[in-house]
Amino acid sequence: KAGVTQTPRYLIKTRGQQVTLSCSPISGHRSVSWYQQTPGQGLQFLFEYFSETQRNKGNFPGRFSGRQFSNSRSEMNVSTLELGDSALYLCASSLTYPNTEAFFGQGTRLTVV
Amino acid sequence: DAKTTQPPSMDCAEGRAANLPCNHSTISGNEYVYWYRQIHSQGPQYIIHGLKNNETNEMASLIITEDRKSSTLILPHATLRDTAVYYCIVVFTGANSKLTFGKGITLSVRP
Numbered sequence: 001k002a003g004v005t006q007t008p009r010y011l012i013k014t015r016g017q018q019v020t021l022s023c024s025p026i027s028g029h030r031s032v033s034w035y036q037q038t039p040g041q042g043l044q045f046l047f048e049y050f051s052e053t054q055r056n057k058g059n060f061p062g063r064f065s066g067r068q069f070s071n072s073r074s075e076m077n078v079s080t081l082e083l084g085d086s087a088l089y090l091c092a093s094s095l096t097y098p099n100t101e102a103f104f105g106q107g108t109r110l111t112v113v
Numbered sequence: 114d115a116k117t118t119q120p121p122s123m124d125c126a127e128g129r130a131a132n133l134p135c136n137h138s139t140i141s142g143n144e145y146v147y148w149y150r151q152i153h154s155q156g157p158q159y160i161i162h163g164l165k166n167n168e169t170n171e172m173a174s175l176i177i178t179e180d181r182k183s184s185t186l187i188l189p190h191a192t193l194r195d196t197a198v199y200y201c202i203v204v205f206t207g208a209n210s211k212l213t214f215g216k217g218i219t220l221s222v223r224p
Contacts, residue, residue, distance in 0.1 A: 004156075033211070043157070043200075043214035056209050090156050098210040100147060104156030 004105035018079040025093030032074040033099040037088040050097035117201045124221040131188040135201030138182045150197040
């Protein structure tokens with residue numbers, strides 16, 4: 001079966017803009033988590049959604065938000081982009097909550113210029 | 114979540130067993146040990162997890178010491194494709210739990 005699909009794979013945005021990233025989980029998976037990966041900070045947890053509800057949130061500013069739809073697909077949004085938001089954004093899905101035995105997508109590489 | 118300590122890097126010869134150590138001396142009784150790996154330019158991949166018993170699957174074996182303060186991930190016959198960053202994570206799998214990735218250990222498999 002298909003893995004976790006993230007779109008787009010690559011994105012270039014300008015400071016101050018906003019961006020929406022999309023994640024389609026593995027069929028049947030109901031939990032989706034998002035992570036940010038940078039060379040300096042490594043992999044950091046952003047948030048987790050299960051049954052359309054945010055269940056857990058990492059230590060990121062309110063500019064980072066997300067949502068989950070009834071089909072378990074998820075989007076994350078970053079508003080007022082800063083240069084430091086340049087990163088690989090990874091989505092992971094799992095059958096249930098919490099998302100500890102997770103299947104990760106290839107990620108979206110966001111570059112803010 | 115309890116913190117883990119891993120050496121920054123190690124290498125092994127192709128075809129030999131790779132034994133990746135992890136210290137988690139402050140682990141609580143209800144916290145599991147998870148291992149993930151990340152091959153360059155890919156998302157992390159779940160490998161295995163355990164509570165206190167040794168575990169084995171098609172990818173690897175996980176050996177947890179009796180006092181649970183350390184563990185070893187064993188790749189029985191390492192291949193070049195196993196070159197990756199390996200993360201040892203300790204997590205309580207209850208409400209509000211999450212995977213907290215450290216720096217991991219970079220395994221280089223040499224021909």
